[in-house]
């Protein structure tokens with residue numbers, strides 16, 4: 001093998017082979033098919049090898065049946081699946097072989113010996129073993145083959161799409177970034193163990209948790225129900241993560257507490273207290289309370305003004321796809337800072353909760369399908385959390401937050417509904433439902449705003465594209481007693497005949513309702529507002545009772561965010577522009593523009 005590793009030649013047009021279990025029966029055969037599906041969904045042809053004829057048939061059937069649903073996450077045309085009885089046939093042209101034969105070390109050793117002979121000599125050879133390291137499987141493998149062998153361990157697809165990559169001690173460096181990229185194309189989440197380690201990364205964490213949970217039970221200190229309930233409060237509801245939590249607690253405190261256990265249990269301090277002392281405490285790195293940080297580097301405060309987060313729906317990328325949406329960060333002057341998230345399925349609505357420092361966004365998915373979703377994450381792009389998983393809502397659009405009640409509000413366009421739920425996705429309520437036999441664009445709900453002090457929420461129903469049939473509605477935050485989405489009597493249409501209203505924002509202090517309009521010029525592709533009365537309805541009878549056009553000439557206007565503190569409005573359009581103007585629409589500036597982007601939701605930090 002030459003010192004500079006080259007990816008397998010022409011790998012895009014070569015299959016991925018999964019070597020199956022045969023004797024161990026159906027469950028494992030199905031597991032192979034998950035792995036097969038993962039790779040087929042990324043557009044690779046997949047071969048599976050299984051000694052059992054029945055399982056070969058079942059495997060192919062499973063992949064053919066399921067690959068399309070996997071491929072929704074990759075945006076690729078799926079590859080084909082074929083099954084073989086012999087290893088040599090299955091791997092003949094493969095660029096990647098994933099071994100998942102039964103967990104018997106002699107069988108693994110023989111499998112790698114055979115692969116070294118029959119697989120192409122640039123083929124990457126991976127083991128999905130969770131109990132053995134690949135270094136234990138190299139006995140009969142020639143030295144020249146060892147650099148292209150590694151562990152590639154899937155957890156439990158399709159529920160958990162994590163895959164861990166780990167060296168066999170000889171694995172050539174270049175394989176890791178290459179396979180990580182390919183894994184991302186297959187919509188899996190790759191993590192690379194920096195060294196060989198029994199149990200990889202995640203299984204070690206899990207091992208520690210199991211060990212202590214069992215010890216607590218063995219000592220009769222608690223019971224399973226209560227252990228699980230405490231865990232759920234802390235780590236699921238509270239969404240704590242171990243390293244951040246240690247930084248929060250303070251590494252000095254962590255070391256102090258750990259030294260108690262060390263004494264009581266006669267443990268070694270080498271990899272806990274001594275490690276912390278030498279690498280962190282001695283350098284004044286105590287966690288969040290230190291300017292030098294802790295396990296994490298210190299949090300950077302932004303000094304030069306607000307930050308703008310923007311969603312790129314992904315439809316102007318080359319090639320366009322339903323899964324190349326991104327969340328981007330810019331300075332308030334439109335200087336690009338960084339990509340926070342990629343591979344989003346048509347993101348549309350975005351809002352930020354300053355208290356918890358988290359952002360919330362909607363992914364529309366494929367309009368008309370029940371695959372829309374809502375997510376949240378830290379403002380630095382870490383700790384993504386699924387608020388509403390795909391499968392419950394259709395095409396979620398603008399999203400807004402009630403920061404006091406800690407509620408997320410969002411519209412569902414093709415679903416013809418307005419929803420509300422907790423920040424964690426709990427209590428999903430349908431507030432408005434326009435579902436009837438022939439829903440059309442006039443029933444589509446798009447923009448949403450909540451005015452807590454006025455007790456109202458507002459939404460747009462945009463009507464047909466550029467159709468001049470757009471409307472804005474309002475209803476009470478408190479659903480009238482005994483009524484529901486279908487029967488509520490407090491819904492009011494406050495504006496009608498608009499070109500095509502899209503996103504909404506409300507300034508509760510000045511009682512002004514703002515909206516973008518994507519309709520036909522001269523009145524569409526504009527920013528508009530109207531004065532509200534003390535009940536949150538448009539004023540009647542005065543000059544300010546009519547909507548006011550604040551600015552025009554947007555290129556398919558969508559996103560809208562008020563920054564009343566600094567007297568600014570931010571706007572986006574599908575033409576790839578971000579604008580900033582004053583609250584009255586004057587001094588409009590295009591602060592960023594890129595033809596290869598198509599912006600939707602926007603938020604200001």
Ligand SMILES: *[C@@H]1O[C@H](CO)[C@@H](O)[C@H](O)[C@H]1NC(C)=O
Nearest residue numbers: 012013014043044045079080
């Ligand atoms: C997959 O196999 C089909 C049929 O054998 C072939 O036409 C196609 O080019 C292959 N695709 C890839 C990506 O290898």
Ligand SMILES: *[C@@H]1O[C@H](CO)[C@@H](O)[C@H](O)[C@H]1NC(C)=O
Nearest residue numbers: 031032035100128130154155
């Ligand atoms: C890989 O290992 C995991 C866990 O050990 C298992 O759930 C999965 O089914 C295995 N995959 C294959 C293809 O055997």
